[in-house]
Amino acid sequence: MTTSVDTVAVEGDRSDKDLIVYALSTCAFCRKAMDFLSEHGFGYSYVYLDELELETKRSLKADLKARFKKLPVFPILVIDDDEALSGFVEARWKEALGIED
Numbered sequence: 001m002t003t004s005v006d007t008v009a010v011e012g013d014r015s016d017k018d019l020i021v022y023a024l025s026t027c028a029f030c031r032k033a034m035d036f037l038s039e040h041g042f043g044y045s046y047v048y049l050d051e052l053e054l055e056t057k058r059s060l061k062a063d064l065k066a067r068f069k070k071l072p073v074f075p076i077l078v079i080d081d082d083e084a085l086s087g088f089v090e091a092r093w094k095e096a097l098g099i100e101d
Contacts, residue, residue, distance in 0.1 A: 005047050005052060005056060005060060006047070007020060007045035007046060007047045008045060008046055008047070009043070009044075009045050010034070010037075010038060010043060010044050010045070010046065011043050012037070012038065012041045012042045012043035012044065013041040013043075014040070014041045014042045014043065015042075015043045017042070017079055017080055017097065018079070018080050018081060019037065019042055019043070019044035019045070019077060019078070019079060020044065020045050020046065020047070020077075020078045020081075021033060021034055021037070021044055021045070021046040021047075021075050021076070021077055021078075022046070022047060022049055022060070022064065022072070022074065022075065022076040022078070023046055023047070023048055023049070023074055023075040023076075024048060024049060024050045024074050024075075025048040025050055025051060026050065027074050027075065029074070029075060029087070029088045030074055030075040030088070032088055033075040033077065033088035033093070034046060034075070036088070036090065036093065040097070040099055042097070049061070049074075064076060064078075064084065067084075068083075068084035068086075070084060070086045072086065073086040073087040074087070075087070075088055077093065077096075079096060079097070083096065
């Protein structure tokens, strides 16, 4: 990605994947997604796009769309800078993260 932003790190026991959550500070699904990662012990980083300067936010959204060929629907989980999940659907996140019930 070409747009660089500062992220907030959340520690967890599981760090086998590099996880970044792009979220909105007022988004209930974003909060639920981050709680999900914490409950499953994942360490991750996050950034609230609505707290960024307008031009930085636009650039980051364009980068995400170009790189992952998806319209940004929040939250966006980027896994190992290679795969992105758009929106929080627990079953999809479990599958992508290798979480078994």
